[in-house]
Amino acid sequence: xxxxxxxxxTPKALSEMIDYLTDKSKTTEEGIFGIGCNPHSVVAEFEFxxxxxxxxxxxxPYLQIIFSFDWGIxxxxxxxxxxxxxxxxxxxxxxxxxxxxxxxxxxxxxxCHYLLNSIGVDGTLYKQKYSVWxxxxxxxxxxxxxxxxxxxxxxxx
Amino acid sequence: xxxxxxxxxxxxxxxxxxYENIKNKATELGISMSDYILRMSEQGKIVVxxxxxxxxxxxxxxxxxxxxxxFPVIKAQELRDIIGNEIIKLNEILxxxx
Numbered sequence: 001x002x003x004x005x006x007x008x009x010t011p012k013a014l015s016e017m018i019d020y021l022t023d024k025s026k027t028t029e030e031g032i033f034g035i036g037c038n039p040h041s042v043v044a045e046f047e048f049x050x051x052x053x054x055x056x057x058x059x060x061p062y063l064q065i066i067f068s069f070d071w072g073i074x075x076x077x078x079x080x081x082x083x084x085x086x087x088x089x090x091x092x093x094x095x096x097x098x099x100x101x102x103x104x105x106x107x108x109x110x111x112c113h114y115l116l117n118s119i120g121v122d123g124t125l126y127k128q129k130y131s132v133w134x135x136x137x138x139x140x141x142x143x144x145x146x147x148x149x150x151x152x153x154x155x156x157x
Numbered sequence: 158x159x160x161x162x163x164x165x166x167x168x169x170x171x172x173x174x175x176y177e178n179i180k181n182k183a184t185e186l187g188i189s190m191s192d193y194i195l196r197m198s199e200q201g202k203i204v205v206x207x208x209x210x211x212x213x214x215x216x217x218x219x220x221x222x223x224x225x226x227x228f229p230v231i232k233a234q235e236l237r238d239i240i241g242n243e244i245i246k247l248n249e250i251l252x253x254x255x
Contacts, residue, residue: 033223034219034223035219035220035223036216036217036219036220037216037219038219038237038238038240038241040234040237040238040241041238041241041242041244041245044241044244044245044248044249045215045241045244047248047252048212048244048247048248048251049212051206051248051251051252052206052209052211052212053187053212054186054187054188054192054196054203095213095216097216121212121213121215121216122212122213123187123209123212
């Protein structure tokens with residue numbers, strides 16, 4: 001079973017979080033990506049947008065979402081990345097930057113961490129537009145196309 | 158992430174003109190009056206980055222360049238890094254007060 005989880009905490013500062021997500025023991029250069037931002041300079045690019053709109057001191061500078069593939073999947077990294085980018089596009093509902101890091105090294109539980117900038121490039125604060133149920137439905141459509149196990153949808157979603 | 162809690166209040170008396178001045182400047186910048194006063198007191202100035210659609214333009218450029226990554230003949234990531242390095246420098250300048 002695949003899992004999609006919206007984290008409501010920001011336990012680490014943005015730079016610490018990026019250091020953790022890009023840890024060489026968890027991913028590689030090929031396992032990271034950015035939509036609307038350069039994965040190599042993501043901290044500065046997120047902060048630049050926040051400074052531009054005087055929001056550099058906000059309590060939650062990013063939102064973290066985690067997508068986990070089913071246990072033990074065996075697909076090439078190139079395809080995994082393609083799926084993760086498609087999912088990122090589902091999560092990206094407005095003009096906002098998103099960074100992704102696929103943790104696939106030394107694990108049977110391949111998963112992708114997404115960080116969305118809390119401040120959009122138009123200065124707006126992130127608001128979850130749809131219910132988790134809707135996001136899961138949309139992600140499941142992608143997973144179905146690749147013949148992968150779906151995310152379980154609960155009534156409470 | 159640790160943030161210092163704001164536990165203190167400050168009530169100040171202002172003339173109508175002073176109040177309007179602060180209100181107008183804060184509105185122009187898109188920040189609250191408290192934020193305006195705190196920034197001016199801590200930094201002595203507020204650096205405004207213009208044009209306001211700069212962030213949007215950089216994002217669009219990044220999107221276009223990432224689409225070109227599948228064509229190895231175009232060094233799209235190198236171009237993204239050039240932009241990224243400039244943003245890093247700019248961000249450092251802003252961090253140090255502009």
